[in-house]
Amino acid sequence: ADAAHVRRIADGVFLTRDLVNTPTSDMGPDELEKAARVLAATHQAEVSVIMGDDLLKQNLPMIHAVGRASTNAPRLIDMLWGPPEAPKVTLVGKGVCFDTGGLDIKPSSGMLLMKKDMGGAANVLGLASMIMAARRNVRLRVLIPAVENSIAGNAFRPGDVLTSRKGITVEIGNTDAEGRLVLADALALADDEQPELLVDMATLTGAARVALGPDLPPFYTGDEVLASELSAASMAVEDPLWRMPLWRPYDAKLSSKIADINNVTSDGFAGSVTAALFLKRFVEKTPRWAHFDIFAWNPSDRAHGIAGGEAQGIRALERIISRRFG
Template sequence: MNVQFKNSVARATPILALDRAAYQALAPKLPKRTQQWLATLGFSAAPDTFALVPGEDGKLAQVFAGVAHTAHPFALSSLPLALPEGDYTLSADGVPLQDEAAALSWELGCYQFDLYKPRKRQPAQLLIKSSADGQRGLALATAITAVRDLVNTPAEHMGPEELSKAAAMVGKQHGAKFKEVVGDDLLKKNFPAIHAVGRASTRAPRLIELNWGSDKHPRLTLVGKGVCFDTGGLDIKTPDGMRQMKKDMGGAANTLGLATLIMALKLPVRLQVLIPAVENSIAGNAYRPGDVVKTRAGLHIEIGNTDAEGRVILCDALAYAAEFKPELIIDLATLTGAARIALGAQLPALFSKHMDTARDLVDLGLKMDDPLWHMPLWAPYKEGITSGIADIVNTGRNALAGSINAALFLEAFIPEQQDWLHIDLFAWNDVNRPGRPIGGEAQTIRTLLAYLEERFAA
């Protein structure tokens, strides 16, 4: 960890975190020499900017850092890999950053995926006094960076079995019970859709399950799409379309991140985590366009396109989840390119049966700088996923409303009275931003955690 809780910070270089208004108020009170230096640098406390201020001996004396606001989750993220190595602390002369935001933003600013390539340098360290909010910030950062590592790891080293081992490790850390159904046992245990998608790979498909918490608490089920690599199957993707498909298990990674936080913070829920984990490969026994696949729910799916595999594996997991009648099911999935075309990389699509819940979550996401955006479960479009030879088809009639068609497909496997949220996310940063380097990303888990804490308050 690059945030250290220390009672003594005397030898650490102070950082003055300032928004524009605070800087304008403080600037006239600074020594003339410092005012001139900051003016020469053009420092105005714009978010994600900083200025190194030397002392009379020419050594670094303090850092002025611009922040958006005191609770911003990336307030300090531009600093750890840009400042000279060493110890820093937050000065009382700056705006009082919330402890959670300080710890979270610093740790996220330190993130580098270094499994194969050594780090060029070590991040600077932040010394702060210990607090419950600071510890929470570190817990959030730990979960988020674990999600990133899972998504960034190439499929060669993150197949269904490796994803299973990662889930088992999370369960062991928090005392959750782990089990899985693997390979042909999926057929014996009535998960035929998961088996159909994953059977062509030499790496056995599986359904991963964690259970945690007390029976006296309300049941919450999280379902994550775990397609560890997606060739598109027989409807093979283009090279460009296949290039980043190691990230197609991003829903599973985010599910594990959220589950980690729920267990670490001991939310009063009976948690179930379900991850259908497969590799969508090409072989002689691959499922084909035009095939009809039976599901756990008893519905038959006509396969319109083998590249729409995520919803096929999710339907078995969702049907299984519903059998336990949880108070809420949440699924997270890198499900459709259509959601990205509509909302881009930074805005996951949210589908909910309840308009008020969706609006609350959108508002909460904006407040927490962890956004998602409401999309409709538009019932008239169900006609587009009807099949002439089966109960449902896994593709729409055309490219229109692709993310809605996928959500409506999943809804067909959710009982009418079952509360359910579906989140179609990207799990990837396509541009570099402070604390958010290009690569795998945790999306919506801070917002969902806050929502669940409020909904399941003890």
């Protein structure tokens, strides 16, 4: 056994679990930024942050809109590591540190686990830890839109039309579908660089849990080679994943009469698929893109982890990155 490899994987998994398990009172956007900075300092990575109204100046308007009602300012965390000439690998993680649902407020029962709505961010930080500790030959970039979807007089509203970084206008059909909004701006920024591999991870839809349950995260990609690699890696390291289709006929369900696109569908069908199709509109230049709709949680104790936050998909991704980029 490669003991050093095992330790790197375990450290990444434990980092992810710890971040997800931490209550939002101790893991808001400020604290998530601090966690990223601690990880970066450990591996001599660089971190820059765009925060508050500077998001508007830097053309990240949907991240600003989702997070502006919180007393904890929204921000985009941007971590860079590795030689500039190395192949670019970019990880984007949904960092919604708490989700009330916004003005389309969730019922109280629906908020009980919303401290884990930054599970995508936690997972990409865990994966980044594995990659940097192994000194992989990549130019790693980690983008985390860190926000709290709160309620105040300046909260974004159902029926609003937001203009995204990419210029695509988005009608807000539901303020509780906020994760795809912050991811869209971050993905558009990542896509500008056309990395060799672009991955986003998010606790995005309840529909994914209805389809596959909490243990089997779906992933979406239009790259057949990448899909095959992910399926094989999932089996090899026993990190369950299941490919779901980017079914183009469902794209029309996101239509809007007053904007380029709506952030939700009207019929409620295929919610995870249509969320992935929404994100796909913001990735045009990068062919090797994959979206993971994770749960980031163990509902009950099991042999590999007690009830609570969980790393999902990142061990399989680590295997692909180590084999492809060394």
